[in-house]
Amino acid sequence: MGHSCTTRVFLATAMVITLLFQFGVAQAQDGFQLSLNESSAMHLLYKEWSNATPDFQSHLPGWGYNSSPCDPSHPWQGVRCLWKEWSNDSTRGDIYIVSLRMINSNLVGTLPPSIGMLQSLVTISIQESPRLVGVLDELGNLQSVNSLKIFGTGVSGRVPLTIASSTFLQTLDLSRNKLDGEIAGSLLDVPPGLQKVNMSWNKFGGALQQNMFLNKKSLSQVDFSNNHFNGSLPNFSPSVTLIDFSNNSFSGVLPNFTQLQSIDFLNLSTNQLVGVINPTSVFNTTIGATKLDLSYNKFNGSLPNLEFMTNLQILNLSYNNFDVGSFPLWTVNLTNLKSLSLNGNNINGSLDVSKLGSTLQQLDLKFNNISNVHYNGLVKGVKTVIRLQGNPYCVHSPNTDLKRCVCEQDCMDTEQDLNNNIKTIIITVVICGVLLAIIITISATLFWKTKREQQYLLLEVQQKFLQYDVKPTLFTFHELQVATKNFHSSMILGEGSFGVVYKGILSNGNHIAIKQLFNMDAQKDIDDFLNEVVLLTSVKHRNLVNLKGCCLHKDQRWLLYEYVENYDIAQVLFDHKDGLFLNWSQRLNICLGVAHGLHYLHALSQPSIIHRDIKASNVLLDTTFNAKIADFGLALLFPDEQSHVTTTHVAGSRGYLAPEYATMGQVSAKTDVYSFGVLMLEIISGRRNIDFNLPRDKIYLSKWAWKLHIEDNLMELVDSTLTLTQIEELEIKRVINIALLCSQRLSENRPTMAQVVAMIQGNTDIESEVANSLVDREGEDTLSYDHVAMDGSNLNLISIPEDSSVRMFHGPLSSTIDLD
Known part of the structure; x- marks a missing residue:
């Protein structure tokens, strides 16, 4: 009661303070009016965040004390308004x-109680602002929310029971904050349309309602x-397809999961x-799950036979x-199995490597009691990475x-050629004896020289890292040899003009990608190498x-x-x-992921x-197909005070080079x-940007896309x-238009990556603003954009008017389609 009273006093005081000024701002524009409550709330948000956030205007352009959040001529970044006619x-x-x-606005300050005054909010998304603190109490007052995402911030405290009271809530993401306390069962009881809940990486505790x-x-x-x-779980x-309750303290037995027909x-x-796990009593026999992880628990009894999965x-x-x-030989019947981990489970007896499943890429059997291993053939023919560290064998x-x-992941054949090489060894020993004296003399001189050079190089490396306050891990060459099976060709992931990339498996079982850089033998090269290490260590x-x-x-x-894990975009x-x-x-x-990475x-x-x-082969995909930008071999540090730099060395990949870079550097x-x-x-389009196997007018993807744009036939792409x-x-038409915005010939007409992120996420204010500059190669066409909104139960196409706001004539406010 005391807290609620304090909140009401705060809001009332704030409204009185801003009343005279806000009255002018909130008045009708062309006969339309923003409520005084919402106008006051937005200006209080602006006051709190602009005072504490460095370079606030670059993150949230348009925000200002002397303007309205919904003014079509000066829209506030990240704010979308709905105009409803009488x-x-x-x-x-x-x-x-x-x-x-x-x-990614890097907001600094608190989450003010005034946010609870924005009663019309359908979408709230505050992401990646670790210095934004406060509590979520006032969000419980919002009844029309469809999507609530507040993650990667410093907000703390408990989740109020009323935060999910909106009957329209579909997505709730409160991950990676500093929230704690118990999660009451009633928190998720009300929303009938709730689809996704993410509350990972907080400090929640207590039991969950059954x-x-x-x-x-x-x-x-x-x-x-x-x-x-x-x-208990x-x-x-x-209907659930994903359940992740890992790294908690749940106890008891597994519940009955046979009803989970869609779990993946x-x-x-x-x-x-x-x-004891009785598999057919716990899991549906027709279950389609692709990943199951029950590791690091206290299950006992027989190992559950899951061959039906x-x-x-x-x-x-x-x-x-x-x-x-x-x-367990039943694992051979899992014809899609790629990774099997049975570490620390008292498996004994022998392992026949030739009887493993043909699709199995990784088998972890560390710290068991396996005493013997069989395999008929050369070990270079073993296709599965097997780890038996900690076994008697x-x-x-x-x-x-x-x-x-199987114990060191060094699958090289040495014994097969032993007899054939005996004569060669004898001859070699004789020759080596003659050369040994010469070699000893030369080596003694080079040893001390090399030792001094290595010591100097190590000192230089340490000084560089100390200068920039970074602490990258320094691996030994031997560790790399073991991790890559002595750089075996089967471990090569890719190769280009700047180096070769190997897959590596460290002694702790972690997989890594190891890139050997070519042409690194001059002092300038070591400087460039250290600069790249410093740069990439600090970029997260x-x-x-x-x-x-x-x-x-x-x-x-x-x-x-x-x-x-999932290769790169080109391979997929x-x-x-x-x-x-x-x-x-x-x-x-x-x-969207690539756009976020480039914006960063x-x-x-x-x-x-x-x-x-930036190209398809330099964007990698993880297990859930999230994008990760790779290969910074050509990256340039860019001075903040310059709009562009000119280089005489134009590097990159054909088809991706911007015109001003390819022609003028x-x-x-x-x-x-x-x-x-x-x-x-x-x-x-699912095709490469240059393909000479296609008809002449389709060879160059970008040129063809512009042609289809002029012909108003984008879906053919x-x-x-x-x-x-x-x-x-x-949606796909809109995204094609965004791609055309980015690939305009004149660089000044292209949007920034901040604008691109906003457009992909559906910010039509930015989209409409930037689209005004979009013309085709001959300067004839201008793109237009449409938006989808819901009026009652009907979907309507609504053209975005020149004022960049959404006008919706009838129907309840809460029925607006998800704006996230």
Whole structure:
């Protein structure tokens, strides 16, 4: 009661303070009026955030104390308004603020209670502002919210019971904050349309109500991982496709999951679950899950036979108390299985490598009791990466090629040629004896010289890292040899003009990508190498590949990156690697991910970074097809005070080069924007940007896209393998238009990546503003944009008027389609 009273006093005082000024701002524009409450609330948000956030106007342009949030001539970035006409007078009406989207704005300050005054909000999205603090109490007053996303911030405290009281709520994402306390069962009881819940990486605790997820017929994804929940696992609705309750303290036995007919991803690892698992009593025999992780629990009894789960690709039952016996041969029947982990489960007896499943890429059997391993043939023929560290076989058996392969992941054949090489060895020994004296003399001299050079190089490296206050991990060359099976050709992931990339497996089992850089033998090269290490160590973003460390060995330079599982866009889209297929939702998410990564490089890193080589093969995809930009070999640090720089060395990939860069060597952030536009067209069309096997007018993708734009026939560009709904067809046309905006010939006409992110996310204010500059190659056409809104239960196409606001004539406010 005291808190509620304090809040009301705060809001009333704020309204009185701003009343006179806000009255003028909130008055009708052309007969339409924004309520005094909402106008006051927005200006209080502006006052709080602008005072504390560095460079506020660059993150949220248009915001100002002397303007209205819904003024069509000066719109506020991230704010979307709805204009609703009065039924008896189309020239007058009310204005509502329906969307508040603060994406990567790096807000500093608090989340003011005044946000609770924005009663018309349908979408709230505040992301990646770790210095934004406060509590969520006032958000519980908002009744029309459809999508609520506040993640990656410093907000703390409990989640109020009323935060999900909106009957229109579909998405609730409160992950990666500092929230704590218990999650009451009633929190999720009301919203009938709730689809996605993500509350991972907080400090929530306590037990969950047993049936809090049971009757949610529309619920598809629940992520409560990395918290402090305890008690029994709750029951779930049959519609759920993703459950991640890993890294908590849940106890008891597994509930009955046989009703989960649509589950694809189930992760219950690192809890305190116990009991015997009867697979057919726990899991539906027709279950289609592709990933199941029950590791790091206390299950006992027999290892559950899951051969009926034929869609499984990843299975992890490690570190439980199963009575396994010998290696479970039923796993061979899982014809889609790629990764199997049974570490620490008392598996004993022998392992026959030749009987493993043909699709199995990785088998972890560390810390079991396997005493013997069989394989008929050369170990270089072993296709599965097998890890048996901590087994008696690796400790007591003779040192053979097979042992090195399964215990050290060094699958090289040395014994087969032994007899054939005896004569060669004898001859070699004689010759070496003659040369030995000479070699000793030369080596003694070079040893001390090399030692001094290595010491000097190491000192130089340490000084460089100390200067920039970074601490990258330094790997030894031996560690790289072991991780790559002595740089075996089977471990090569790719090769280009700047280096070769190997897959590596570290001693702790982690997978990495190891890139050897070519032509690194001069002092200038070591300076460039160290600068790149310093740069990449300080750059951290979920859409950029993370640098794990580096290695310097003689004149060789190595960079070690995180390993990304699902290849790159070129391999998936153009080469159809492993039969992978990307639907439209996944492709749109990839476009957005790359846009976020480039926006971070251009605007949020210090100094700014121009990538210069954005292309399909340099965007990697993780297990859930999230995009990660890779290969910074051509990246340039960009001075903040310059709009562009000129280089005499034009590098990059054909088809992606911006005209001003290819012809005059001019580099700016707009160079990456052009490449991104071409990449978007490739993702949409499912083809390479240059293909000489196609008819003449289709060889160059960008040119063909502009032709289709002029002919008003954009859908011909779309990948024919995509199955699209009517709404997705409208969305894909809009995204093609954004790609054309990015790939305009004149750099000044292209949007910034901040604007691109906003447009992809549906900010029609920015989209309409930037679209005014879009003309075709001959300067004839201008693009137009449409928006989809819902009037009652009917979908309507609504043209965006010149004032860039959405006008909606009838129907309840809360029925507006998801604006997120």
